Amino acid sequence: xxxxxxAARLTDVPPGTGRNVDVDGRPVALxxxxxxxxxxxxxxxxxxxxxxxxxxxxxxxxxxxxGWQYEVATGRHTLDPTIGLxxxxxxxxxxxxxxxxxxxx
Numbered sequence: 001x002x003x004x005x006x007a008a009r010l011t012d013v014p015p016g017t018g019r020n021v022d023v024d025g026r027p028v029a030l031x032x033x034x035x036x037x038x039x040x041x042x043x044x045x046x047x048x049x050x051x052x053x054x055x056x057x058x059x060x061x062x063x064x065x066x067g068w069q070y071e072v073a074t075g076r077h078t079l080d081p082t083i084g085l086x087x088x089x090x091x092x093x094x095x096x097x098x099x100x101x102x103x104x105x
Contacts, residue, residue: 002089002100007039010095018061018072020052024101028052028088031072033059037092039099040075040085044068051085 029052
Protein backbone atom coordinates (compact mmCIF):
# COMPACT_ATOMS: atom_id res chain seq x y z
CA UNK A 1 0.00 0.00 0.00
CA UNK A 2 0.97 3.60 -0.45
CA UNK A 3 0.15 6.85 1.25
CA UNK A 4 -0.17 10.05 -0.78
CA UNK A 5 1.85 12.89 0.75
CA UNK A 6 1.94 16.51 -0.40
CA ALA A 7 5.26 17.08 -2.13
CA ALA A 8 4.78 20.57 -3.57
CA ARG A 9 2.32 23.17 -4.79
CA LEU A 10 1.66 23.55 -8.51
CA THR A 11 3.55 26.84 -8.60
CA ASP A 12 6.64 25.26 -7.00
CA VAL A 13 7.46 23.26 -10.16
CA PRO A 14 6.73 25.30 -13.31
CA PRO A 15 6.30 23.45 -16.64
CA GLY A 16 9.59 22.23 -18.08
CA THR A 17 11.36 22.07 -14.73
CA GLY A 18 12.13 19.71 -11.90
CA ARG A 19 13.18 19.93 -8.29
CA ASN A 20 14.21 17.67 -5.47
CA VAL A 21 11.78 17.58 -2.56
CA ASP A 22 11.71 15.71 0.72
CA VAL A 23 8.62 13.51 0.96
CA ASP A 24 8.16 11.67 4.22
CA GLY A 25 11.94 11.63 4.74
CA ARG A 26 12.74 10.43 1.21
CA PRO A 27 14.44 12.42 -1.56
CA VAL A 28 12.04 12.66 -4.50
CA ALA A 29 12.71 14.18 -7.92
CA LEU A 30 9.52 15.92 -9.03
CA UNK A 31 9.08 17.09 -12.64
CA UNK A 32 6.45 19.02 -14.57
CA UNK A 33 6.27 18.39 -18.32
CA UNK A 34 3.55 20.57 -19.85
CA UNK A 35 1.33 20.19 -16.78
CA UNK A 36 1.89 16.46 -16.26
CA UNK A 37 3.80 15.63 -13.10
CA UNK A 38 6.28 12.78 -12.68
CA UNK A 39 8.06 11.66 -9.51
CA UNK A 40 11.06 9.40 -9.03
CA UNK A 41 13.47 8.47 -6.31
CA UNK A 42 15.58 11.63 -6.21
CA UNK A 43 19.00 9.97 -6.24
CA UNK A 44 20.93 9.46 -9.47
CA UNK A 45 21.92 5.86 -10.15
CA UNK A 46 25.49 6.86 -11.01
CA UNK A 47 26.86 8.56 -7.89
CA UNK A 48 23.80 9.59 -5.88
CA UNK A 49 23.44 13.10 -7.28
CA UNK A 50 20.26 15.16 -6.82
CA UNK A 51 18.69 14.33 -10.18
CA UNK A 52 15.70 16.62 -9.55
CA UNK A 53 18.04 19.61 -9.57
CA UNK A 54 19.20 18.86 -13.11
CA UNK A 55 18.32 20.81 -16.22
CA UNK A 56 15.31 19.57 -18.18
CA UNK A 57 15.53 19.90 -21.95
CA UNK A 58 13.32 18.17 -24.53
CA UNK A 59 11.86 15.89 -21.81
CA UNK A 60 15.31 14.72 -20.66
CA UNK A 61 16.80 15.59 -17.28
CA UNK A 62 20.56 15.75 -16.86
CA UNK A 63 21.93 15.01 -13.39
CA UNK A 64 23.95 18.04 -12.28
CA UNK A 65 26.80 15.99 -10.78
CA UNK A 66 28.07 13.85 -13.66
CA GLY A 67 25.70 14.29 -16.59
CA TRP A 68 23.68 11.07 -16.50
CA GLN A 69 20.46 11.59 -18.44
CA TYR A 70 16.97 10.21 -17.90
CA GLU A 71 13.72 10.43 -19.85
CA VAL A 72 11.40 12.38 -17.56
CA ALA A 73 8.25 10.56 -18.73
CA THR A 74 9.66 7.10 -17.98
CA GLY A 75 12.60 7.59 -15.61
CA ARG A 76 14.70 5.35 -17.88
CA HIS A 77 18.35 6.13 -18.61
CA THR A 78 18.72 7.56 -22.11
CA LEU A 79 21.69 5.35 -23.12
CA ASP A 80 20.71 2.18 -21.24
CA PRO A 81 16.92 1.87 -20.97
CA THR A 82 17.30 -1.33 -18.94
CA ILE A 83 18.02 0.87 -15.91
CA GLY A 84 16.01 3.71 -14.48
CA LEU A 85 14.89 5.70 -11.50
CA UNK A 86 12.30 4.22 -9.16
CA UNK A 87 8.94 5.81 -10.03
CA UNK A 88 6.29 7.09 -7.63
CA UNK A 89 2.63 7.68 -8.50
CA UNK A 90 1.62 11.33 -8.60
CA UNK A 91 -1.75 13.06 -8.47
CA UNK A 92 -2.85 16.66 -8.29
CA UNK A 93 -5.61 17.78 -5.94
CA UNK A 94 -6.42 21.46 -6.20
CA UNK A 95 -3.03 23.16 -6.22
CA UNK A 96 -1.30 20.39 -4.26
CA UNK A 97 1.00 17.84 -5.93
CA UNK A 98 0.76 14.54 -4.05
CA UNK A 99 3.26 11.68 -4.31
CA UNK A 100 2.47 8.09 -3.32
CA UNK A 101 5.09 6.79 -0.91
CA UNK A 102 5.00 3.06 -0.15
CA UNK A 103 4.08 2.35 3.45
CA UNK A 104 6.86 0.93 5.61
CA UNK A 105 6.36 -2.69 6.73
